[in-house]
Each structure stands twice: as C-alpha cells, then as structure tokens.
Amino acid sequence: MSAPSLPRLQHIIGSGIVAAVGIWVAFVSYTQQPSEAFLFPRLISSVFVVLALWTFAKACLGWTKVGGGISVRQFTNLLPGLIIALIYIFWAAKGLGFYTATTLAFFILLSLYDPAPHDAVRSWLRRILITAIFMVVIYGLFAKLLTVYTPREVFF
Amino acid sequence: MEFLFYMGDVFTPINFGLLLLGTIGGLILGATPGLSPTMAVALLIPFTFQLDAAQGLILLGAAYTSTVAGGAVSAILLKIPGAPANIATTLDGHTMARKGEGAKALQISFLASAVGGVFGVLLLIFLTPVLAQWALAFGPSHLFWLAILGVTVIGSLDSKSVVKGLLSGCIGLWLATIGFDDIMGAQRFIFHPALGGGINIIAALIGLFAIPQVITMFAKGRHNDGAEVIEVQKHPIGGAIRELLRNKRAMGIGTASGSIIGLIPGVGGQIAGLVAYDQAKKFSPEREKFGTGHSEGVIAAESANNAMVGPSLVPLLTLSIPGSPTAAVLLGGLLIHGIFPGTDLFDNHPDVAWTFINSMLIGQVLMCLFGLYVAGLAAKVAQVPQSVMAAVVLGLAVFGSYSVQSSMGDVYVMAALGVMMYFLERFGFSAAPLVLGLILGPIAEANFIQGSMIANATDGMSAYFLGGGLNLFLIAVVIASIFYSAYMELRSRRYTSKEEIMA
Numbered sequence: 053m054s055a056p057s058l059p060r061l062q063h064i065i066g067s068g069i070v071a072a073v074g075i076w077v078a079f080v081s082y083t084q085q086p087s088e089a090f091l092f093p094r095l096i097s098s099v100f101v102v103l104a105l106w107t108f109a110k111a112c113l114g115w116t117k118v119g120g121g122i123s124v125r126q127f128t129n130l131l132p133g134l135i136i137a138l139i140y141i142f143w144a145a146k147g148l149g150f151y152t153a154t155t156l157a158f159f160i161l162l163s164l165y166d167p168a169p170h171d172a173v174r175s176w177l178r179r180i181l182i183t184a185i186f187m188v189v190i191y192g193l194f195a196k197l198l199t200v201y202t203p204r205e206v207f208f
Numbered sequence: 209m210e211f212l213f214y215m216g217d218v219f220t221p222i223n224f225g226l227l228l229l230g231t232i233g234g235l236i237l238g239a240t241p242g243l244s245p246t247m248a249v250a251l252l253i254p255f256t257f258q259l260d261a262a263q264g265l266i267l268l269g270a271a272y273t274s275t276v277a278g279g280a281v282s283a284i285l286l287k288i289p290g291a292p293a294n295i296a297t298t299l300d301g302h303t304m305a306r307k308g309e310g311a312k313a314l315q316i317s318f319l320a321s322a323v324g325g326v327f328g329v330l331l332l333i334f335l336t337p338v339l340a341q342w343a344l345a346f347g348p349s350h351l352f353w354l355a356i357l358g359v360t361v362i363g364s365l366d367s368k369s370v371v372k373g374l375l376s377g378c379i380g381l382w383l384a385t386i387g388f389d390d391i392m393g394a395q396r397f398i399f400h401p402a403l404g405g406g407i408n409i410i411a412a413l414i415g416l417f418a419i420p421q422v423i424t425m426f427a428k429g430r431h432n433d434g435a436e437v438i439e440v441q442k443h444p445i446g447g448a449i450r451e452l453l454r455n456k457r458a459m460g461i462g463t464a465s466g467s468i469i470g471l472i473p474g475v476g477g478q479i480a481g482l483v484a485y486d487q488a489k490k491f492s493p494e495r496e497k498f499g500t501g502h503s504e505g506v507i508a509a510e511s512a513n514n515a516m517v518g519p520s521l522v523p524l525l526t527l528s529i530p531g532s533p534t535a536a537v538l539l540g541g542l543l544i545h546g547i548f549p550g551t552d553l554f555d556n557h558p559d560v561a562w563t564f565i566n567s568m569l570i571g572q573v574l575m576c577l578f579g580l581y582v583a584g585l586a587a588k589v590a591q592v593p594q595s596v597m598a599a600v601v602l603g604l605a606v607f608g609s610y611s612v613q614s615s616m617g618d619v620y621v622m623a624a625l626g627v628m629m630y631f632l633e634r635f636g637f638s639a640a641p642l643v644l645g646l647i648l649g650p651i652a653e654a655n656f657i658q659g660s661m662i663a664n665a666t667d668g669m670s671a672y673f674l675g676g677g678l679n680l681f682l683i684a685v686v687i688a689s690i691f692y693s694a695y696m697e698l699r700s701r702r703y704t705s706k707e708e709i710m711a
Contacts, residue, residue, distance in 0.1 A: 066635045070375065077382050080397060089394035091660065092653040093385045100378035107371055122634050126427040133426035134627070137602055141623045145606060146616055154606065158599045165595035167430045182596060190607060198258060200611040 059121030067111040074104030150202035159183045214562035230270025231574045235582045238278025238290045245275035246534045247417040254608040261545035265564040268541050274575045277321040284313045293513035296481035300505030307501050315448035317510045322576035324463045324511030328518030329569045339526035340554050348659035349673045353682035355652035358529035361689045362641045369636050370693045376637050380645020402617030409540045411609040411618035416639045418605040419626020425598035458488040462508035466515030484512030525549050533640040
C-alpha cells in the first residue's frame with residue numbers, strides 16, 4: 053500500500069483536527085452545567101460531530117476530493133510572512149505600540165515579498181516611501197478621523 | 209411608493225458625499241484582483257461606527273454595488289476578474305480589449321451593469337415590504353428554521369462539498385455560542401480570556417475574509433504577476449448605447465437570470481454571471497461568436513452580476529437571511545447599529561431602510577457615470593504589487609478589528625479565525641457558511657430557546673418545531689437544498705471522471 057500523497061495527508065490531518073474539535077465541543081456541551089445553557093450547543097454539536105467524523109473517515113479512506121492543499125513551495129513562501137504577521141499581531145502591536153509595530157511589520161513584509169531587486173537603492177527608497185504614505189493614511193484615518201486610541205507602550 | 213418619500217434624504221450633502229465616496233472607492237477596490245467585494249465591505253465596516261445607521265449603510269451599499277461592477281475593469285483590461293462575479297466577463301471582454309475594443313467593452317459593461325442593477329434594486333424596492341409583512345406571521349419555530357435554512361442553503365449551494373459546507377456552517381453556529389449564555393449567564397467554551405465577551409462579528413468577518421487573502425498573497429512569494437494593461441482607445445458613448453439597444457435579448461436574459469439567482473440565498477454573483485452568459489449563448493443566433501470578443505457575452509454577464517445585488521438583499525432585509533456572503537457582511541453592518549432586519553426595520557426605521565435602498569438605486573447611475581472615467585485609474589491600481597496589497601490589507605485588518613471595541617482580544621480573534629480559515633479553505637471548506645452560522649447562530653438560538661419554552665408549556669417540542677404547514681415547508685426546503693446540492697456534486701464528479709477518462 054503506497055503512502056498517501058501530500059495533499060491527502062494534509063487533508064487527513066486537517067479533517068482530523070476538525071473532528072477532534074467537534075468531539076471536544078460535543079463533550080463540553082453534554083457534560084457542562086447548567087444543562088439549559090447548553091441546550092442549543094448540544095443540538096449543534098451533535099450534527100457537528102457527525103459531519104466532522106464523516107469527513108475524517110472519508111479523508112482516511114480516500115473517498116473524497118482533497119482540494120489543492122498546500123505545496124512545499126507555497127508553504128515556504130508563506131511561512132516568513134505568516135510568522136511576521138503573527139509576531140506583529142500577538143506581541144509587537146501591544147508590546148511596542150500599534151503604530152511602531154505596524155510600520156515595522158509593513159516595511160518587513162513589503163521588503164520580503166516585493167519582486168523588485170533587493171540590491172537596488174531605488175527599490176529600498178520606494179519601499180520606505182510606500183510605508184511612510186501608508187502610515188500617514190492609517191494615522192489620519194484611525195487616530196484623527198475615527199479617534200481610535202491605540203496602545204502606545206514602548207514607542208508610539 | 210413609500211420609497212419616493214425618502215428619496216430626498218439621499219441627496220443631503222453628507223449622504224451624497226458618502227455615496228460618491230463608496231461608489232468611486234468601490235470601483236477602484238473592485239478592480240483590484242484579490243480584493244473581493246465581501247472583503248472590501250468587511251474592511252469598510254469599522255469606518256461606519258461613527259456614522260448614522262443610514263449613512264453607514266449608504267457607504268457599505270455603494271461599495272457593494274460598485275465593487276461588483278469595478279471587477280469588470282480588471283477582467284476586461286487585465287484578464288484577471290476583480291471578483292468571482294466577473295469571471296464570465298473575462299471570456300469576451302478581454303478578447304474585445306485585445307482587438308482594440310477595450311473602451312467599447314468597458315462602456316457596454318458599465319451600461320449593462322447599470323441597467324441590470326437598477327432593475328435589481330427596483331425588485332428590492334417592490335418585493336421587500338411585501339415579504340416583510342409576510343414575515344410578521346413567523347413565530348419562534350419558523351424563525352429558528354429560517355436561520356437553519358440560511359446556513360444550510362449557503363452551506364450546500366456555496367461549497368464544492370455539501371458535507372464540508374454544512375460542517376463550516378456548524379463551526380459558525382458553534383463559534384456563535386462562545387461567551388456567556390444570555391439566559392443563565394453560564395460560561396460557554398471560554399478557553400481564552402479574549403473570548404469572554406464572545407466572538408465579535410465584525411472582527412470575525414474581517415479575519416475570515418481578509419486574512420486568508422493576505423496569506424494567499426504571501427504564498428505566491430516574490431512573484432510578479434506581470435499583468436499587462438491593455439491601452440484603451442477612445443470610443444463614442446453613443447455607439448455603446450446603440451450596441452446595448454441592439455442586444456436587448458442578452459440584456460434581458462442577463463437581468464432576469466441575475467434577479468432570480470439573487471433572490472436565492474447563497475447563490476452569488478459568480479453563478480449569476482456564468483448562468484446568464486450560458487443562457488445568452490444558447491438563445492443567440494450568433495452563438496459561435498461567443499468567446500471571440502462578442503459584446504453579447506459582456507452584456508449578459510455584467511447585467512446579471514449587478515442585477516443580482518438588489519435581490520440578494522431581499523431575504524436579508526425581510527427574513528435576516530443574507531442572499532450572498534457580502535449581504536451577510538451588510539447584516540453585520542446593520543446589527544452593529546442596533547437594527548434588526550424584517551418588519552422592525554420598515555416599521556421603526558423606515559428612514560434608514562428606504563434611504564439605504566434609494567441610495568443603491570442612485571448608486572447604480574453614479575457607478576455607470578463614474579465607471580467610465582475611473583476605469584483607466586482603476587486599471588492602474590489593479591497593477592499594484594501583491595506585496596503592497598498584502599501589507600495594506602493586513603494593516604487595515606488589524607486597525608479595523610481593534611477599532612470595533614478598542615480591544616486586543618478582537619484582534620487576536622480576527623487573526624486566529626483568519627489563519628484557521630486559510631487552512632480550511634485549502635481543503636475545500638468555505639468561509640460563507642461559517643460566517644452565516646456565526647451571524648445567524650444567535651438568532652437561531654434565541655428562537656430555539658423561546659420556542660422550547662412555548663413548547664414545554666403547550667404540545668411538546670416535536671409538535672411545536674415539527675408541526676404546522678410553515679414549519680414543514682421550511683424543513684422540506686432545508687432537506688431539498690441539501691439533497692439537490694448532493695445530487696449536483698455527485699453529477700459533477702461523474703462528469704469529471706468521464707472527462708478524466710476521455711483525457
């Protein structure tokens with residue numbers, strides 16, 4: 053028996069996680085008190101767990117179209133951007149201050165994924181200019197127009 | 209004719225200014241590949257907090273209408289549909305542009321969009337109050353089944369896999385139960401402090417629609433799309449109007465198909481455009497010209513995808529069931545202003561309802577007028593590199609979700625749901641049913657609890673929820689939509705395997 057292809061393996065793992073969540077939701081719904089508060093969650097979780105297990109079983113047995121999945125190339129492409137985005141959202145925005153973190157994240161992401169050459173001064177100047185324009189627009193919209201007070205923390 | 213009474217409200221300086229802003233901004237956003245109408249409207253919601261309900265809805269409605277039409281610009285000039293609704297436009301529109309008829313294709317596309325759009329909004333104007341009165345007869349059990357119907361119809365019709373569509377809907381319904389229970393005050397599924405107040409709909413909408421797009425752009429790497437914009441030659445507008453009048457059949461087919469499809473919850477503009485294109489081709493004496501830069505193809509597709517916009521709001525404004533994912537986002541926009549669709553909207557907030565609907569009517573005309581002038585600029589914006597778009601959308605998503613309640617918890621929820629949705633989409637799950645579950649979950653639960661209290665005091669649960677003509681009708685529609693979609697899925701698989709064999 054040959055090993056499952058990468059998309060199918062990913063599909064099995066993905067649907068397995070969904071099934072595990074479904075089982076947990078059903079378990080909590082049927083065991084937590086007061087039961088009146090979990091009447092509707094019980095109804096949903098019963099359908100949720102059946103559909104999730106059905107999807108997982110189909111994935112394991114190879115009875116389903118698996119979708120495109122994520123190729124190794126796509127994964128290596130998205131990984132740096134995703135890591136930076138998650139650091140930005142879950143730590144830097146609060147730790148450094150919204151505007152500082154956004155400026156850094158925007159500039160790093162732009163530099164990482166910009167197809168323009170990395171050894172040309174002109175393209176670096178363009179990236180700095182785009183970042184500055186974006187931050188001015190964001191500051192104008194949120195701080196001035198909508199008067200949203202964002203965490204300032206270490207820096208601005 | 210109540211709508212005429214509120215027509216003047218559209219022309220107050222602020223309202224008209226917002227309408228112009230939404231229309232022009234929407235045309236540019238719509239032309240940008242990767243920025244779907246749903247995502248554009250979701251990202252705009254935080255900007256409506258400080259506006260009146262009617263003003264906020266005018267902005268969102270204008271953006272909805274014009275992003276759909278603006279998508280035609282990149283479809284015609286770049287061969288990249290700005291939105292899924294514009295896929296059919298690409299087939300003939302881009303070929304026309306290649307033949308040096310880019311301006312003509314753009315003109316007939318905006319004119320057809322306006323005609324289809326106006327018809328669709330008129331349908332919205334005349335159908336909505338009638339259905340809203342009809343909705344008065346609905347009790348808790350009917351409203352519960354309606355909410356379930358909204359989730360199952362979108363879950364089954366909008367997804368490639370019926371089971372995965374319904375599963376997405378269940379995930380959305382479950383997410384809606386996170387937080388404190390309204391009646392007992394009990395904690396439910398609060399496994400992180402950020403979830404204490406439940407999942408904020410706006411933050412969730414931004415995350416579910418914007419973050420997967422951002423990650424998709426990351427996944428392309430340092431890739432230059434290299435999309436070449438075709439230069440647009442001048443073309444007299446009179447010629448485009450005559451062309452439209454010559455192709456009344458395609459116009460009629462497009463408008464009728466779009467309007468009917470728009471009324472069916474869950475079937476979006478993408479299907480409207482493709483069905484209209486297919487039908488126009490079948491009924492055309494020049495069907496062999498379709499795909500070779502034939503104006504009938506553009507007219508049918510564009511009139512259909514804009515005719516769909518108005519009717520897609522009929523089930524939303526009457527029964528709280530959004531007709532499309534973008535309509536679901538608009539429902540979120542209504543709820544944050546404390547307005548509930550249905551008779552409440554037309555009885556207690558007629559100024560909001562009619563000003564919004566009238567603005568969509570005027571917006572169609574503005575979209576046509578400005579579309580022709582903004583097209584060139586929009587095509588340039590469509591060339592903005594993906595790296596810039598990804599960073600801009602991420603920044604807007606973070607600021608937008610934070611500004612909802614000035615809470616970092618909303619930003620975490622937005623990011624977590626967005627990343628989860630990206631991976632789920634890779635395996636055939638769809639965001640639309642999940643969003644519907646999240647939005648309709650509280651409506652379904654409130655009516656389920658209310659219904660069960662009535663049932664316990666009267667005939668019991670099964671008699672109350674499964675008895676009565678209207679309950680049985682709604683249950684039959686739920687079951688029929690699931691079986692129909694399952695049948696269509698099996699049929700398409702059979703055809704796919706036959707094609708694979710032939711290949």
